[in-house]
Amino acid sequence: MKFKKAIAAIAAAAMALSAMSTGANAAATGVMDFEDGTINSNIIAFTPDAVIEGVTQSGDEASGVLSVADYNGSKMLKFACTDADSKVIKIRFDVKAMFGDDLDKITNIKMDVICASADGVTPPNWTGGCLQSIGSDAAGEAYPAEDQSTWEGGEYTNAATVVMPIEKKWLLPAKKWKLDAASSTLVFMKWSQSAGPANVDVYIDNIQFLDADGNGVAFAGSAAPAADTAPAADSGAATTAPATGNAPIAIAATVVVLAGVSMIVSRKRK
Numbered sequence: 001m002k003f004k005k006a007i008a009a010i011a012a013a014a015m016a017l018s019a020m021s022t023g024a025n026a027a028a029t030g031v032m033d034f035e036d037g038t039i040n041s042n043i044i045a046f047t048p049d050a051v052i053e054g055v056t057q058s059g060d061e062a063s064g065v066l067s068v069a070d071y072n073g074s075k076m077l078k079f080a081c082t083d084a085d086s087k088v089i090k091i092r093f094d095v096k097a098m099f100g101d102d103l104d105k106i107t108n109i110k111m112d113v114i115c116a117s118a119d120g121v122t123p124p125n126w127t128g129g130c131l132q133s134i135g136s137d138a139a140g141e142a143y144p145a146e147d148q149s150t151w152e153g154g155e156y157t158n159a160a161t162v163v164m165p166i167e168k169k170w171l172l173p174a175k176k177w178k179l180d181a182a183s184s185t186l187v188f189m190k191w192s193q194s195a196g197p198a199n200v201d202v203y204i205d206n207i208q209f210l211d212a213d214g215n216g217v218a219f220a221g222s223a224a225p226a227a228d229t230a231p232a233a234d235s236g237a238a239t240t241a242p243a244t245g246n247a248p249i250a251i252a253a254t255v256v257v258l259a260g261v262s263m264i265v266s267r268k269r270k
Contacts, residue, residue: 029216030099030106030209034068034075042097045079046090046187054140054183060192062087069203071114076203079190081118089129089190089202095177096135096184099209100220103177103184108210109168115153115190116160118199127153127161127200129189131168135181143182147175 032040044050045066048057062083069078079089095103115127134146151166168186170176177184190202209217 029218031216032077032207033205034077037068037075039066039068039077040098042094043077044092046092050092052092054136060088062089062192064089066091071203074205076114076205077207078204079202081199081201083199086192088192089188089200091188091202091204093186093188094183095186095209096181098219099217101179102217102220104179105211105217106177106209107170107212108214109186109208110210111166111188111207112205113151113153113164113166113190114161114203115156115164115200116203118201120159123155123157123159124161124200126155126193127164127190129191131166132187132189133168133170133175133177133185134187135177135184138182140182143178144175147172 043066044052045064046052046057046061047063048059048061049063050057050061062081064079064081064083067078067080068075071078077091079091081087081089095106099106109131115124117124128151130148130150132146132148135143137143147170149166149168151164153161153164188202188204190200211217
């Protein structure tokens with residue numbers, strides 16, 4: 001009985017420590033999975049009424065609300081579109097505030113995207129957009145000029161798309177963010193469409209900011225914990241579930257196995 005209690009205690013401790021480690025690592029290494037239910041304060045819905053110093057909207061922005069939603073078994077960043085007309089969904093990341101002096105280490109950005117009709121019935125039709133990087137100098141001039149990596153999910157007949165992995169890379173080093181820029185921004189866009197429903201919601205998960213070796217770039221100082229609590233939206237269903245890590249379970253299982261081996265060895269010795 002003592003061994004069984006010991007194994008249970010070890011497994012519980014391993015699970016708790018692993019969960020804490022996973023959350024801390026995600027916050028420290030430029031990865032966002034939204035499992036803590038919060039949105040970093042440097043991420044906003046770039047809507048017509050968004051107020052950003054030195055930034056003027058182009059007029060094609062969709063209205064909507066940003067939240068963390070329980071969707072298909074995972075927590076995801078959700079832009080709930082409220083426009084009656086098809087507009088461009090935009091989510092703005094203040095990467096200068098998020099990464100500080102490590103900003104220029106970012107060479108690759110990845111994320112998983114799902115587009116789903118707000119009514120849960122109408123197919124979203126064609127889906128596509130871009131990840132846009134841009135910066136500005138103290139005078140407000142582009143520095144560097146904007147650079148877009150486009151993504152396309154194709155057309156769908158179901159109410160939601162499959163999980164679409166999208167990625168941004170810079171083909172020209174000169175287009176990468178500059179440490180001496182006054183501002184540096186990443187904008188996710190889901191472009192408008194001429195056919196299909198206007199209200200298409202966007203779900204984003206597993207955002208990764210990676211360096212040249214494929215490692216996550218650490219958030220700067222207060223950027224990681226500086227988060228706003230986001231209300232959970234209604235749960236839904238998508239065609240394919242986004243990937244979620246099982247590291248805590250694997251660690252706990254390993255501990256249990258090792259503890260069991262220890263128990264067997266101990267019994268043999270008696």
